[in-house]
Amino acid sequence: MKTNIQEIKDLSIGFKSQKGKQISILRNITTNIRKGETVGIVGESGSGKSTLALAMMGYIKQGLFTTGGECLFKSQNLLSLNNKELEDIRGRKIAMIPQNAGQALTPNLKIGYQIEEALKLHTDYSKGEREQKISELLNQVRLPSPKIMALRYPHELSGGQQQRVAVAMALAGNPELLLLDEPTTGLDVTTQAHVLELLKDIAKDTGTSMVYVSHDLGAIAQVCDRVIVMYAGEIVLEGPVRKILKEPIHPYTYGLLKSIPKLSLIGLPDSMPGSQPQPGNIGNGCSFYNRCNFSNDECKVNVPKLEYLSEMDTSVRCFNHSELISKTSEQKMKNHSQKKITIDEILDLKDVSISYAKQGIIDQFLNKVTDTNPTVKDINININKGETISLVGESGSGKSTILKSIAGLLKTKDGHIKFDKEKLLSGDLKKRNSEDLRSIQLIFQNPDESLNPNHTVEQILSQPLKLYFGLTGSKLKESIVELLEKVRLGAFYMSRYPRQLSGGEKQRIAVARAFAARPDIILCDEVTSALDVSVQAAVLDLLHKLKEELGTTYIFVSHDLAVVKAISDRVAVLYQGRLCEIGPSKDVYQFPSHPYTEVLIGAVLEPDPDIKPKLVAEDIVEEKPPEIGCSFQGRCPRIIGDKCRNETPPWQFGDNGNAIRCHIDIEELKIQQS
Amino acid sequence: MENSKDIFNEKPKSSFAKAFDVISTMASKPSGFIGLAILVFHIILAITSPWFAPYDYKAINPSLMLNAPSSEFWFGTDSLGRDVFTRTILGGRTALTITFFGSIIALLWGGLLGIFCGLVGGRIDDIVMRIVDAFLSIPWILAMLLIVSLLGTTTEVLIPALGFFYGKGIVRVARAATHDVIAKDFIVSAKARGHSNLSIIWNEILPNVRDAILVEGAMRWSWMLLGFSSLSFLGFGVSPPTPDWGLMISNARGLMSFAWWAVIAPIVGLSSLIIGINLTADAFAKALGIDRSTKAPV
Structure with missing residues (x-):
């Protein structure tokens, strides 16, 4: 057995509510990180995974405080050290790689200078040695021509390159433990795979221990040796990556894995009911009780202990884990009935080109766009009634641009968009008639931004109903209740504000708003990428059921190929527009x-x-x-x-x-x- | 951070209850409490002072010229033998009334124009903002003096004129606040649904920029008060013998060396009111979650 580099003993972190009640975010975490291993911490947003990772470097966010336990780094309790002592450890012994490297790098300093700064702080190299080391580090993270790269500013690098620089900076102090907080979440699929490959090699070459925080089990599977699954501030499952991902013996992990769409399977993934309890809202028994399919009466009253099963080298917090062991890991997806699509064209994009180029004054007068190399060019797609077509590609592939021009938010440069065979859709929103506007509705990526924070759900849903159907009074109320039922929400949601809803509920409201217009086409712009996987599966399922019910056509934009495969009938792959x-x-x-x-x-x-x-x-x-x-x-x-x-x-x-x-x-x- | 359980059980509040919440949050901090207390004191004083003013504010009595404060004349008398206490407690009435309505006008036109410019953008925004910039570059007091000397110093002239000159700063604030929300998807969504500009301004933008504009309006009020008093000081505000702090300071300043009481009383009146409004506006901003120290959108 390898020596432990970090031991966390019975750690609890919480905050005081306005009413003076103490609310826990992390509850009795006990685990350790061994030398040279990569540990993944997974969980949905709000499960406390980032708080745990930050506590591992002795950092506790403002407003939070430790309510018990300790966090030992080489038998030194980080949580009892003062700032001066922590400075000696951070960067030199424990380093952190942030989620968004673009924001973590100082925009007006050259890359080389920023790395040198890290070297100055954490090492005793002379100036010449430092220069040598910068090149070495940039080489180590596989950035081409390190000498030139060091002279660049952060904005001159791509997202993947910025992330590499952040890795280089973290490695500058030769740390023994590297904390990574969702290091690849904002990156494109191909870039993400490359960065993960790099991290894996670094772990192998340097023998550094890594803690990899992520919600993405796919990334965890690639880099980690051991996985800690967190739920509502507790560790619910911990063990070797193969065991956890192939034979998950905790119902939460089991459900989580089933709710991830996979390329190898056809159809929609299973969704998990409910959502994670909020801190301070956790009942007496098991925190997962409300969402669990394997629960019994005992789970409601007693909190299960984290139990170590030596034959599997796994710790699990569940009374009924033995039932799950016998479950085959074979996964069956719900086969969504592939309806035969009738060739009944509803939308026709012909030779569509879209340009973001700024017009010159003369062109403005002539109302002409002169751009020989537009952002989106020569798009020809026929979309049939009732089908789901997906546009996929990395960022910058023009998929959202196309969606916007269908919605009338962007003018097309050339070509035309025809709706319902003969109606030509104007590129100018103001020139479209109310009927055309009603027929095409949008659902956005982030429900936090797409719902007005100062409106109640009732106000949000009444906007389209008033605008298109002129509903008022009790008719309006009835329609809103009906819509809420359609998206599986109760009528009592009417009086709530978006901030009182969970991410999944917010997105359901956004879906309900789109359906309120009784549209023929719904444009979905990355509708699930801001959601947790278990919620994502539920939203996809809802969209699919609504479509079967109402025969709506979906145009789906996503960068996630597995999601696209699960939901769509046809796929269009775009590169650079x-x-x-x-x-x-x-x-x-x-x-x-x-x-x-x-x-x-x-x-x-x-x-x-x-x-x-x-x-x-x-x-x-x-x-x-x-x-x-x-x-x-x-x-x-x-x-x-x-x-x-x-x-x-x-x-x-x-x-x-x-x-x-x-x-x-x-x-x-x-x-x-x- | 709030207790999430409370958030989830929260019922939508009436606007009255919301206003009460904001005020009680403001009063919970010492600076907010002091500001509110001063402001409320001044407003009550302005409303009720005619009933308990001990003397007639325009009664000239040459035999009582420049009496020092005494039990008879608490703040002494001025160069015309008028009671300074009476004139001081009455002196805020005109200023408060004119600047209060002036601020409302400033808020309305400045706020709405700012939101409109922020929403439509493009050439209209460019043109309007350059005009606003041009007006911002004119020293307001010169322009005010011109207007007042052409049209007179009546209330009907002063309120809209002050409202106009103090509103142009609000245009910028409202426009900046609008830019913060304009790129959010709920506005895009409303546009894509085909709502009219007016409906978007009223339903989607206004609830989200209202707080910032109100706070700015409160600050403008205190500046306008100072501006109006300056006009009076120069003799272009209220006309004598109506008591007004600016005018009183102007009349008594020459005698400051031997009759300090005649100038101190109106100064304390004016500055305490301005400090009160400023403290209240800051507390208001904090209670609404806008920090003026870090976010100055002008």
Whole structure:
């Protein structure tokens, strides 16, 4: 057994409410981090995982205080040290990598200078040695040409590169323990896979212990040796990553794993009912009692202890874990009935181009957009009534831009959008008639921003009802109750403000608002990416049921390929505002596919330590699409030469109906990719 | 951080209950309590003073010229033999009334124009804001003097004129506050639904910028009070013999070396009111969660 580098004993952290009641955020945490191992801390938002990680470096957020226990780093209690003593430990022995490196780096200082600062603080190198070390560190995090990189400012780097610099800074002090707080959450799928690969190698090379905080079980599966699952401020399950992810013996973990959409499965994932109890709102018994499918009367009254099972090297906080052991880990997804889609076109995007370029004065007068290289170009998609079509791609692929222009929030440069076969939708919102506006509704990514914080649910839902149907009085109230029922919420929600709702409930209200207009098309912009996985599954399920009930067409935008696969009938893959591939979802996810689709699918992280991502291309970030040739030429792993650079690739059709825009012959692709 | 249980059981409050909450939060801090107390004292004084003023404010008595404070004349008498105490307790009435209504006008036009500019943006915003900037660059007192000398010093002239000059600063604040919410998805969502600009301003933006504008309006009130007193000081505010602090200071300042009481009393009256309003506005901002020290959107 390796020596422990950090031991946490019976740690509780809480705060005092306005009424003077003490409320716990972390309750009796006991665990340890061994030398050289990578430990993952998983949990939904509000489970206390970040608070625990910060306590590991002796930091407790303002307003919080320790209510018991200690946090020993090499048998020194960090929570009893003063600031001066902590300064010697932080950075030198324990380092932290923040979630958003873009915000953690000082914008007006060069990268090299910032790393040197860290070196000055935490090491005794001379100036020459420091310069040497900066290059070494940048090399270690695999940034190209470190000498030039050191002279750049943070904004000149991409998100992935910024994160690498943050890793380099953390490594400057040669720490023995590295804390990572959701280090890849804001990154694109391909970049994320690359950064995780790097972290894994660093752990192997330097022997540093790592604590990896994340809500993403896919990322945890790739880097961690051991996993701690947290729920409502408690550890509910702890053990080796393989055991936890393959044979989860706690009902929460079991449900969590089932609610993650996976590429290997068809259909929607199971959702978990309810939501995590708020701190201070936890009842007598097991904190998971209300959401548990395996609970009995004992769970309601008694709090289960964290029990160590030596045969599995796992600790679990559940009375009925033995029942779960016998459960097969085989997962069945609900097969959503793939309705036969009638070819009844509802929306037709023809040669759509959208430009963000600023017009010159003369062009403004002539009402002309002159931009030879628009952000979005040549989009041709026909959307049929009742189908769910998804637009996927990394950030900057133009998927949200297209959605906005369908909603009328952005003018198209060329091409047209036709609704219901003959009606031409104006690019100007003001010129659309009320009927067209009603037919197309939007649901946004973040319900915190899409619901007016100063309106009650009743006010929020009455906006579209008043606007489109002129409802008032008791009619209006009835319709609101009906809508709330549709999204599985009770009528008592009417008087609540968004801040009184959980993330999932807020998104349900946003869904209800969209459906209030009785639209034909709903545009969903990353509707689940701000939600926890268990909530995400429930929202996806709701959207699917509403669609079956009402026959609404969805246009779904997401960067998460697994979510897209679960919900959509057809998928369109975009890169730099150009279509790469489009087809029925099951065919797009199979080979042969466009090299970009191949890269994307390869980078998806499955919550299974045995499925490794396939990194086929570099994670370079391109800022602008190339003027001529294939849009993916800059990163394509299968590029075949000048043809790709000079000629726009033709559409080729696969056996099953997916269309690929590539110069490589489709049969050739099939051979290369198999 | 609040007790989440409380949040979840919270019922929507009537606006009256909300206002009461805000006021009790303001009064819970010493500075807010002092500010509120001074302000309330001044308002009550302004309303009730005509009933208990011991003397006639315009009764000139040459035999009582420049008497020092005594049990008969608490604050002494001025150069015309008028009771300074009487004139001081009455001296805030005109100023408070004119600046109060002036502030409301400033809030209305400044706030609404600012929100409108923030919402529509583009060329209209550019043009309006350049005009506002142009007005901001004119020393207000010059322009005020011009208006007052052309149109007279009646209340009907002073209120809109002050309201106009103190409202142009609010345009900027309201516009900045609007920019904070304009990019949020709930506004985009309302636009995409096809609501009119007016409906978006009224339903979506106003509830979210109201607090910032109200706080700014409260600050403008104290500045306007100072401005109005300056006008009176220069002889362009209220006309004699109506008692007014600015005018009283102006009349008595030459005699300050031997009749200090005639100038101290109105100064204390004016400055305490301004301090009271400022403290109240700061406490108001804090109670609403706006910190003026870190966020000055002008």
